[in-house]
Amino acid sequence: MRPGPFLHANRRAAILLMILLLLASGVAAMMWWPLGPRSAKVIEYPMPVSTDIPTAVAVAPDGSVWFSIDFSDAVGVVRGGKVERFVKGSRSTEPIGIAVDTSGKVWVTDAATVSIVTVSAAGEVQSVKLGTPIARLGRMAAAPDGAVWFAESTSYSITRLSNGQLTRHAIDSVRGGPYGVAVAADGTVWATLQSGNSLLRIAPDGKTTEHQIPTPGVSPTDIAVDAAGVVWFLEFPTDRIGRFQDGKFEELALAEKKLGLTGLATGPGGAVWFGMLRKGSIGRLRNGKVVEFKLPRASARPYSVAVDPKGNVWYADITGYVGMLPAAEAAR
Numbered sequence: 001m002r003p004g005p006f007l008h009a010n011r012r013a014a015i016l017l018m019i020l021l022l023l024a025s026g027v028a029a030m031m032w033w034p035l036g037p038r039s040a041k042v043i044e045y046p047m048p049v050s051t052d053i054p055t056a057v058a059v060a061p062d063g064s065v066w067f068s069i070d071f072s073d074a075v076g077v078v079r080g081g082k083v084e085r086f087v088k089g090s091r092s093t094e095p096i097g098i099a100v101d102t103s104g105k106v107w108v109t110d111a112a113t114v115s116i117v118t119v120s121a122a123g124e125v126q127s128v129k130l131g132t133p134i135a136r137l138g139r140m141a142a143a144p145d146g147a148v149w150f151a152e153s154t155s156y157s158i159t160r161l162s163n164g165q166l167t168r169h170a171i172d173s174v175r176g177g178p179y180g181v182a183v184a185a186d187g188t189v190w191a192t193l194q195s196g197n198s199l200l201r202i203a204p205d206g207k208t209t210e211h212q213i214p215t216p217g218v219s220p221t222d223i224a225v226d227a228a229g230v231v232w233f234l235e236f237p238t239d240r241i242g243r244f245q246d247g248k249f250e251e252l253a254l255a256e257k258k259l260g261l262t263g264l265a266t267g268p269g270g271a272v273w274f275g276m277l278r279k280g281s282i283g284r285l286r287n288g289k290v291v292e293f294k295l296p297r298a299s300a301r302p303y304s305v306a307v308d309p310k311g312n313v314w315y316a317d318i319t320g321y322v323g324m325l326p327a328a329e330a331a332r
Contacts, residue, residue, distance in 0.1 A: 267313065
């Protein structure tokens with residue numbers, strides 16, 4: 001039975017009241033309604049070593065796709081339609097940060113050796129020691145000037161690495177809990193502070209500004225900046241996607257719960273891409289609408305995503321695959 005006019009009117013009134021209450025609290029929130037899941041026509045590359053766990057993924061200037069591997073002593077790359085592995089000399093523990101700089105060098109967080117490891121396109125391995133007794137490291141991002149930035153929880157900082165030198169931007173409060181990092185086209189760095197429930201902005205001149213998220217307890221994780229400078233971030237425990245622009249926060253609540261949102265990347269046409277770890281899908285937010293692309297295996301667990309210059313969407317699947325959603329399919 002379809003609801004009558006009375007139910008429609010009451011539903012509209014309830015939604016209007018909810019929006020007004022949220023606006024009064026300083027947060028604009030919207031509920032997105034999915035257009036329905038689509039079976040994604042993806043290309044997948046299985047790991048040549050059965051125990052390899054692809055974790056983070058990044059695209060190089062030459063189009064090759066690099067990925068970190070948990071519980072392994074190697075770094076992987078997909079190029080020419082094949083998967084290659086380069087041994088880096090130490091077994092990784094939660095290598096969730098990876099980036100490729102403007103010269104094509106690959107950088108990976110390596111908590112086990114308390115260092116940042118770099119791998120050349122030819123597979124030559126070097127490392128930069130962090131100088132701390134232990135390391136707990138988050139995500140990593142490359143900057144236009146060739147530097148890489150990463151979240152360093154053990155030093156309560158967002159750290160810049162350039163020419164072998166570390167520059168730490170300390171967080172004022174130890175409750176910060178840095179996790180996600182993104183760099184805008186103008187060199188501005190953005191990071192998420194999980195326990196601080198806020199976003200951190202580091203201007204090109206090094207000045208830091210913290211922006212408190214109005215909704216308490218959202219524990220922001222991954223973060224990305226689109227071509228227009230809009231900042232996007234994930235709220236893992238609340239199944240929401242956050243948006244920050246011109247000093248204003250907006251939160252988009254997903255209709256389903258316990259999706260395990262993780263990994264975030266922006267792409268052509270204003271699209272924002274993310275993984276749905278617990279649904280075996282990747283999602284696209286565009287023009288206020290979300291489309292779910294269902295991966296071909298029910299066991300798929302996409303943990304990280306990246307978009308290459310052609311618009312292909314890549315993901316690291318911790319069940320043992322690196323996959324790619326072709327640009328034509330991604331744009332539908």
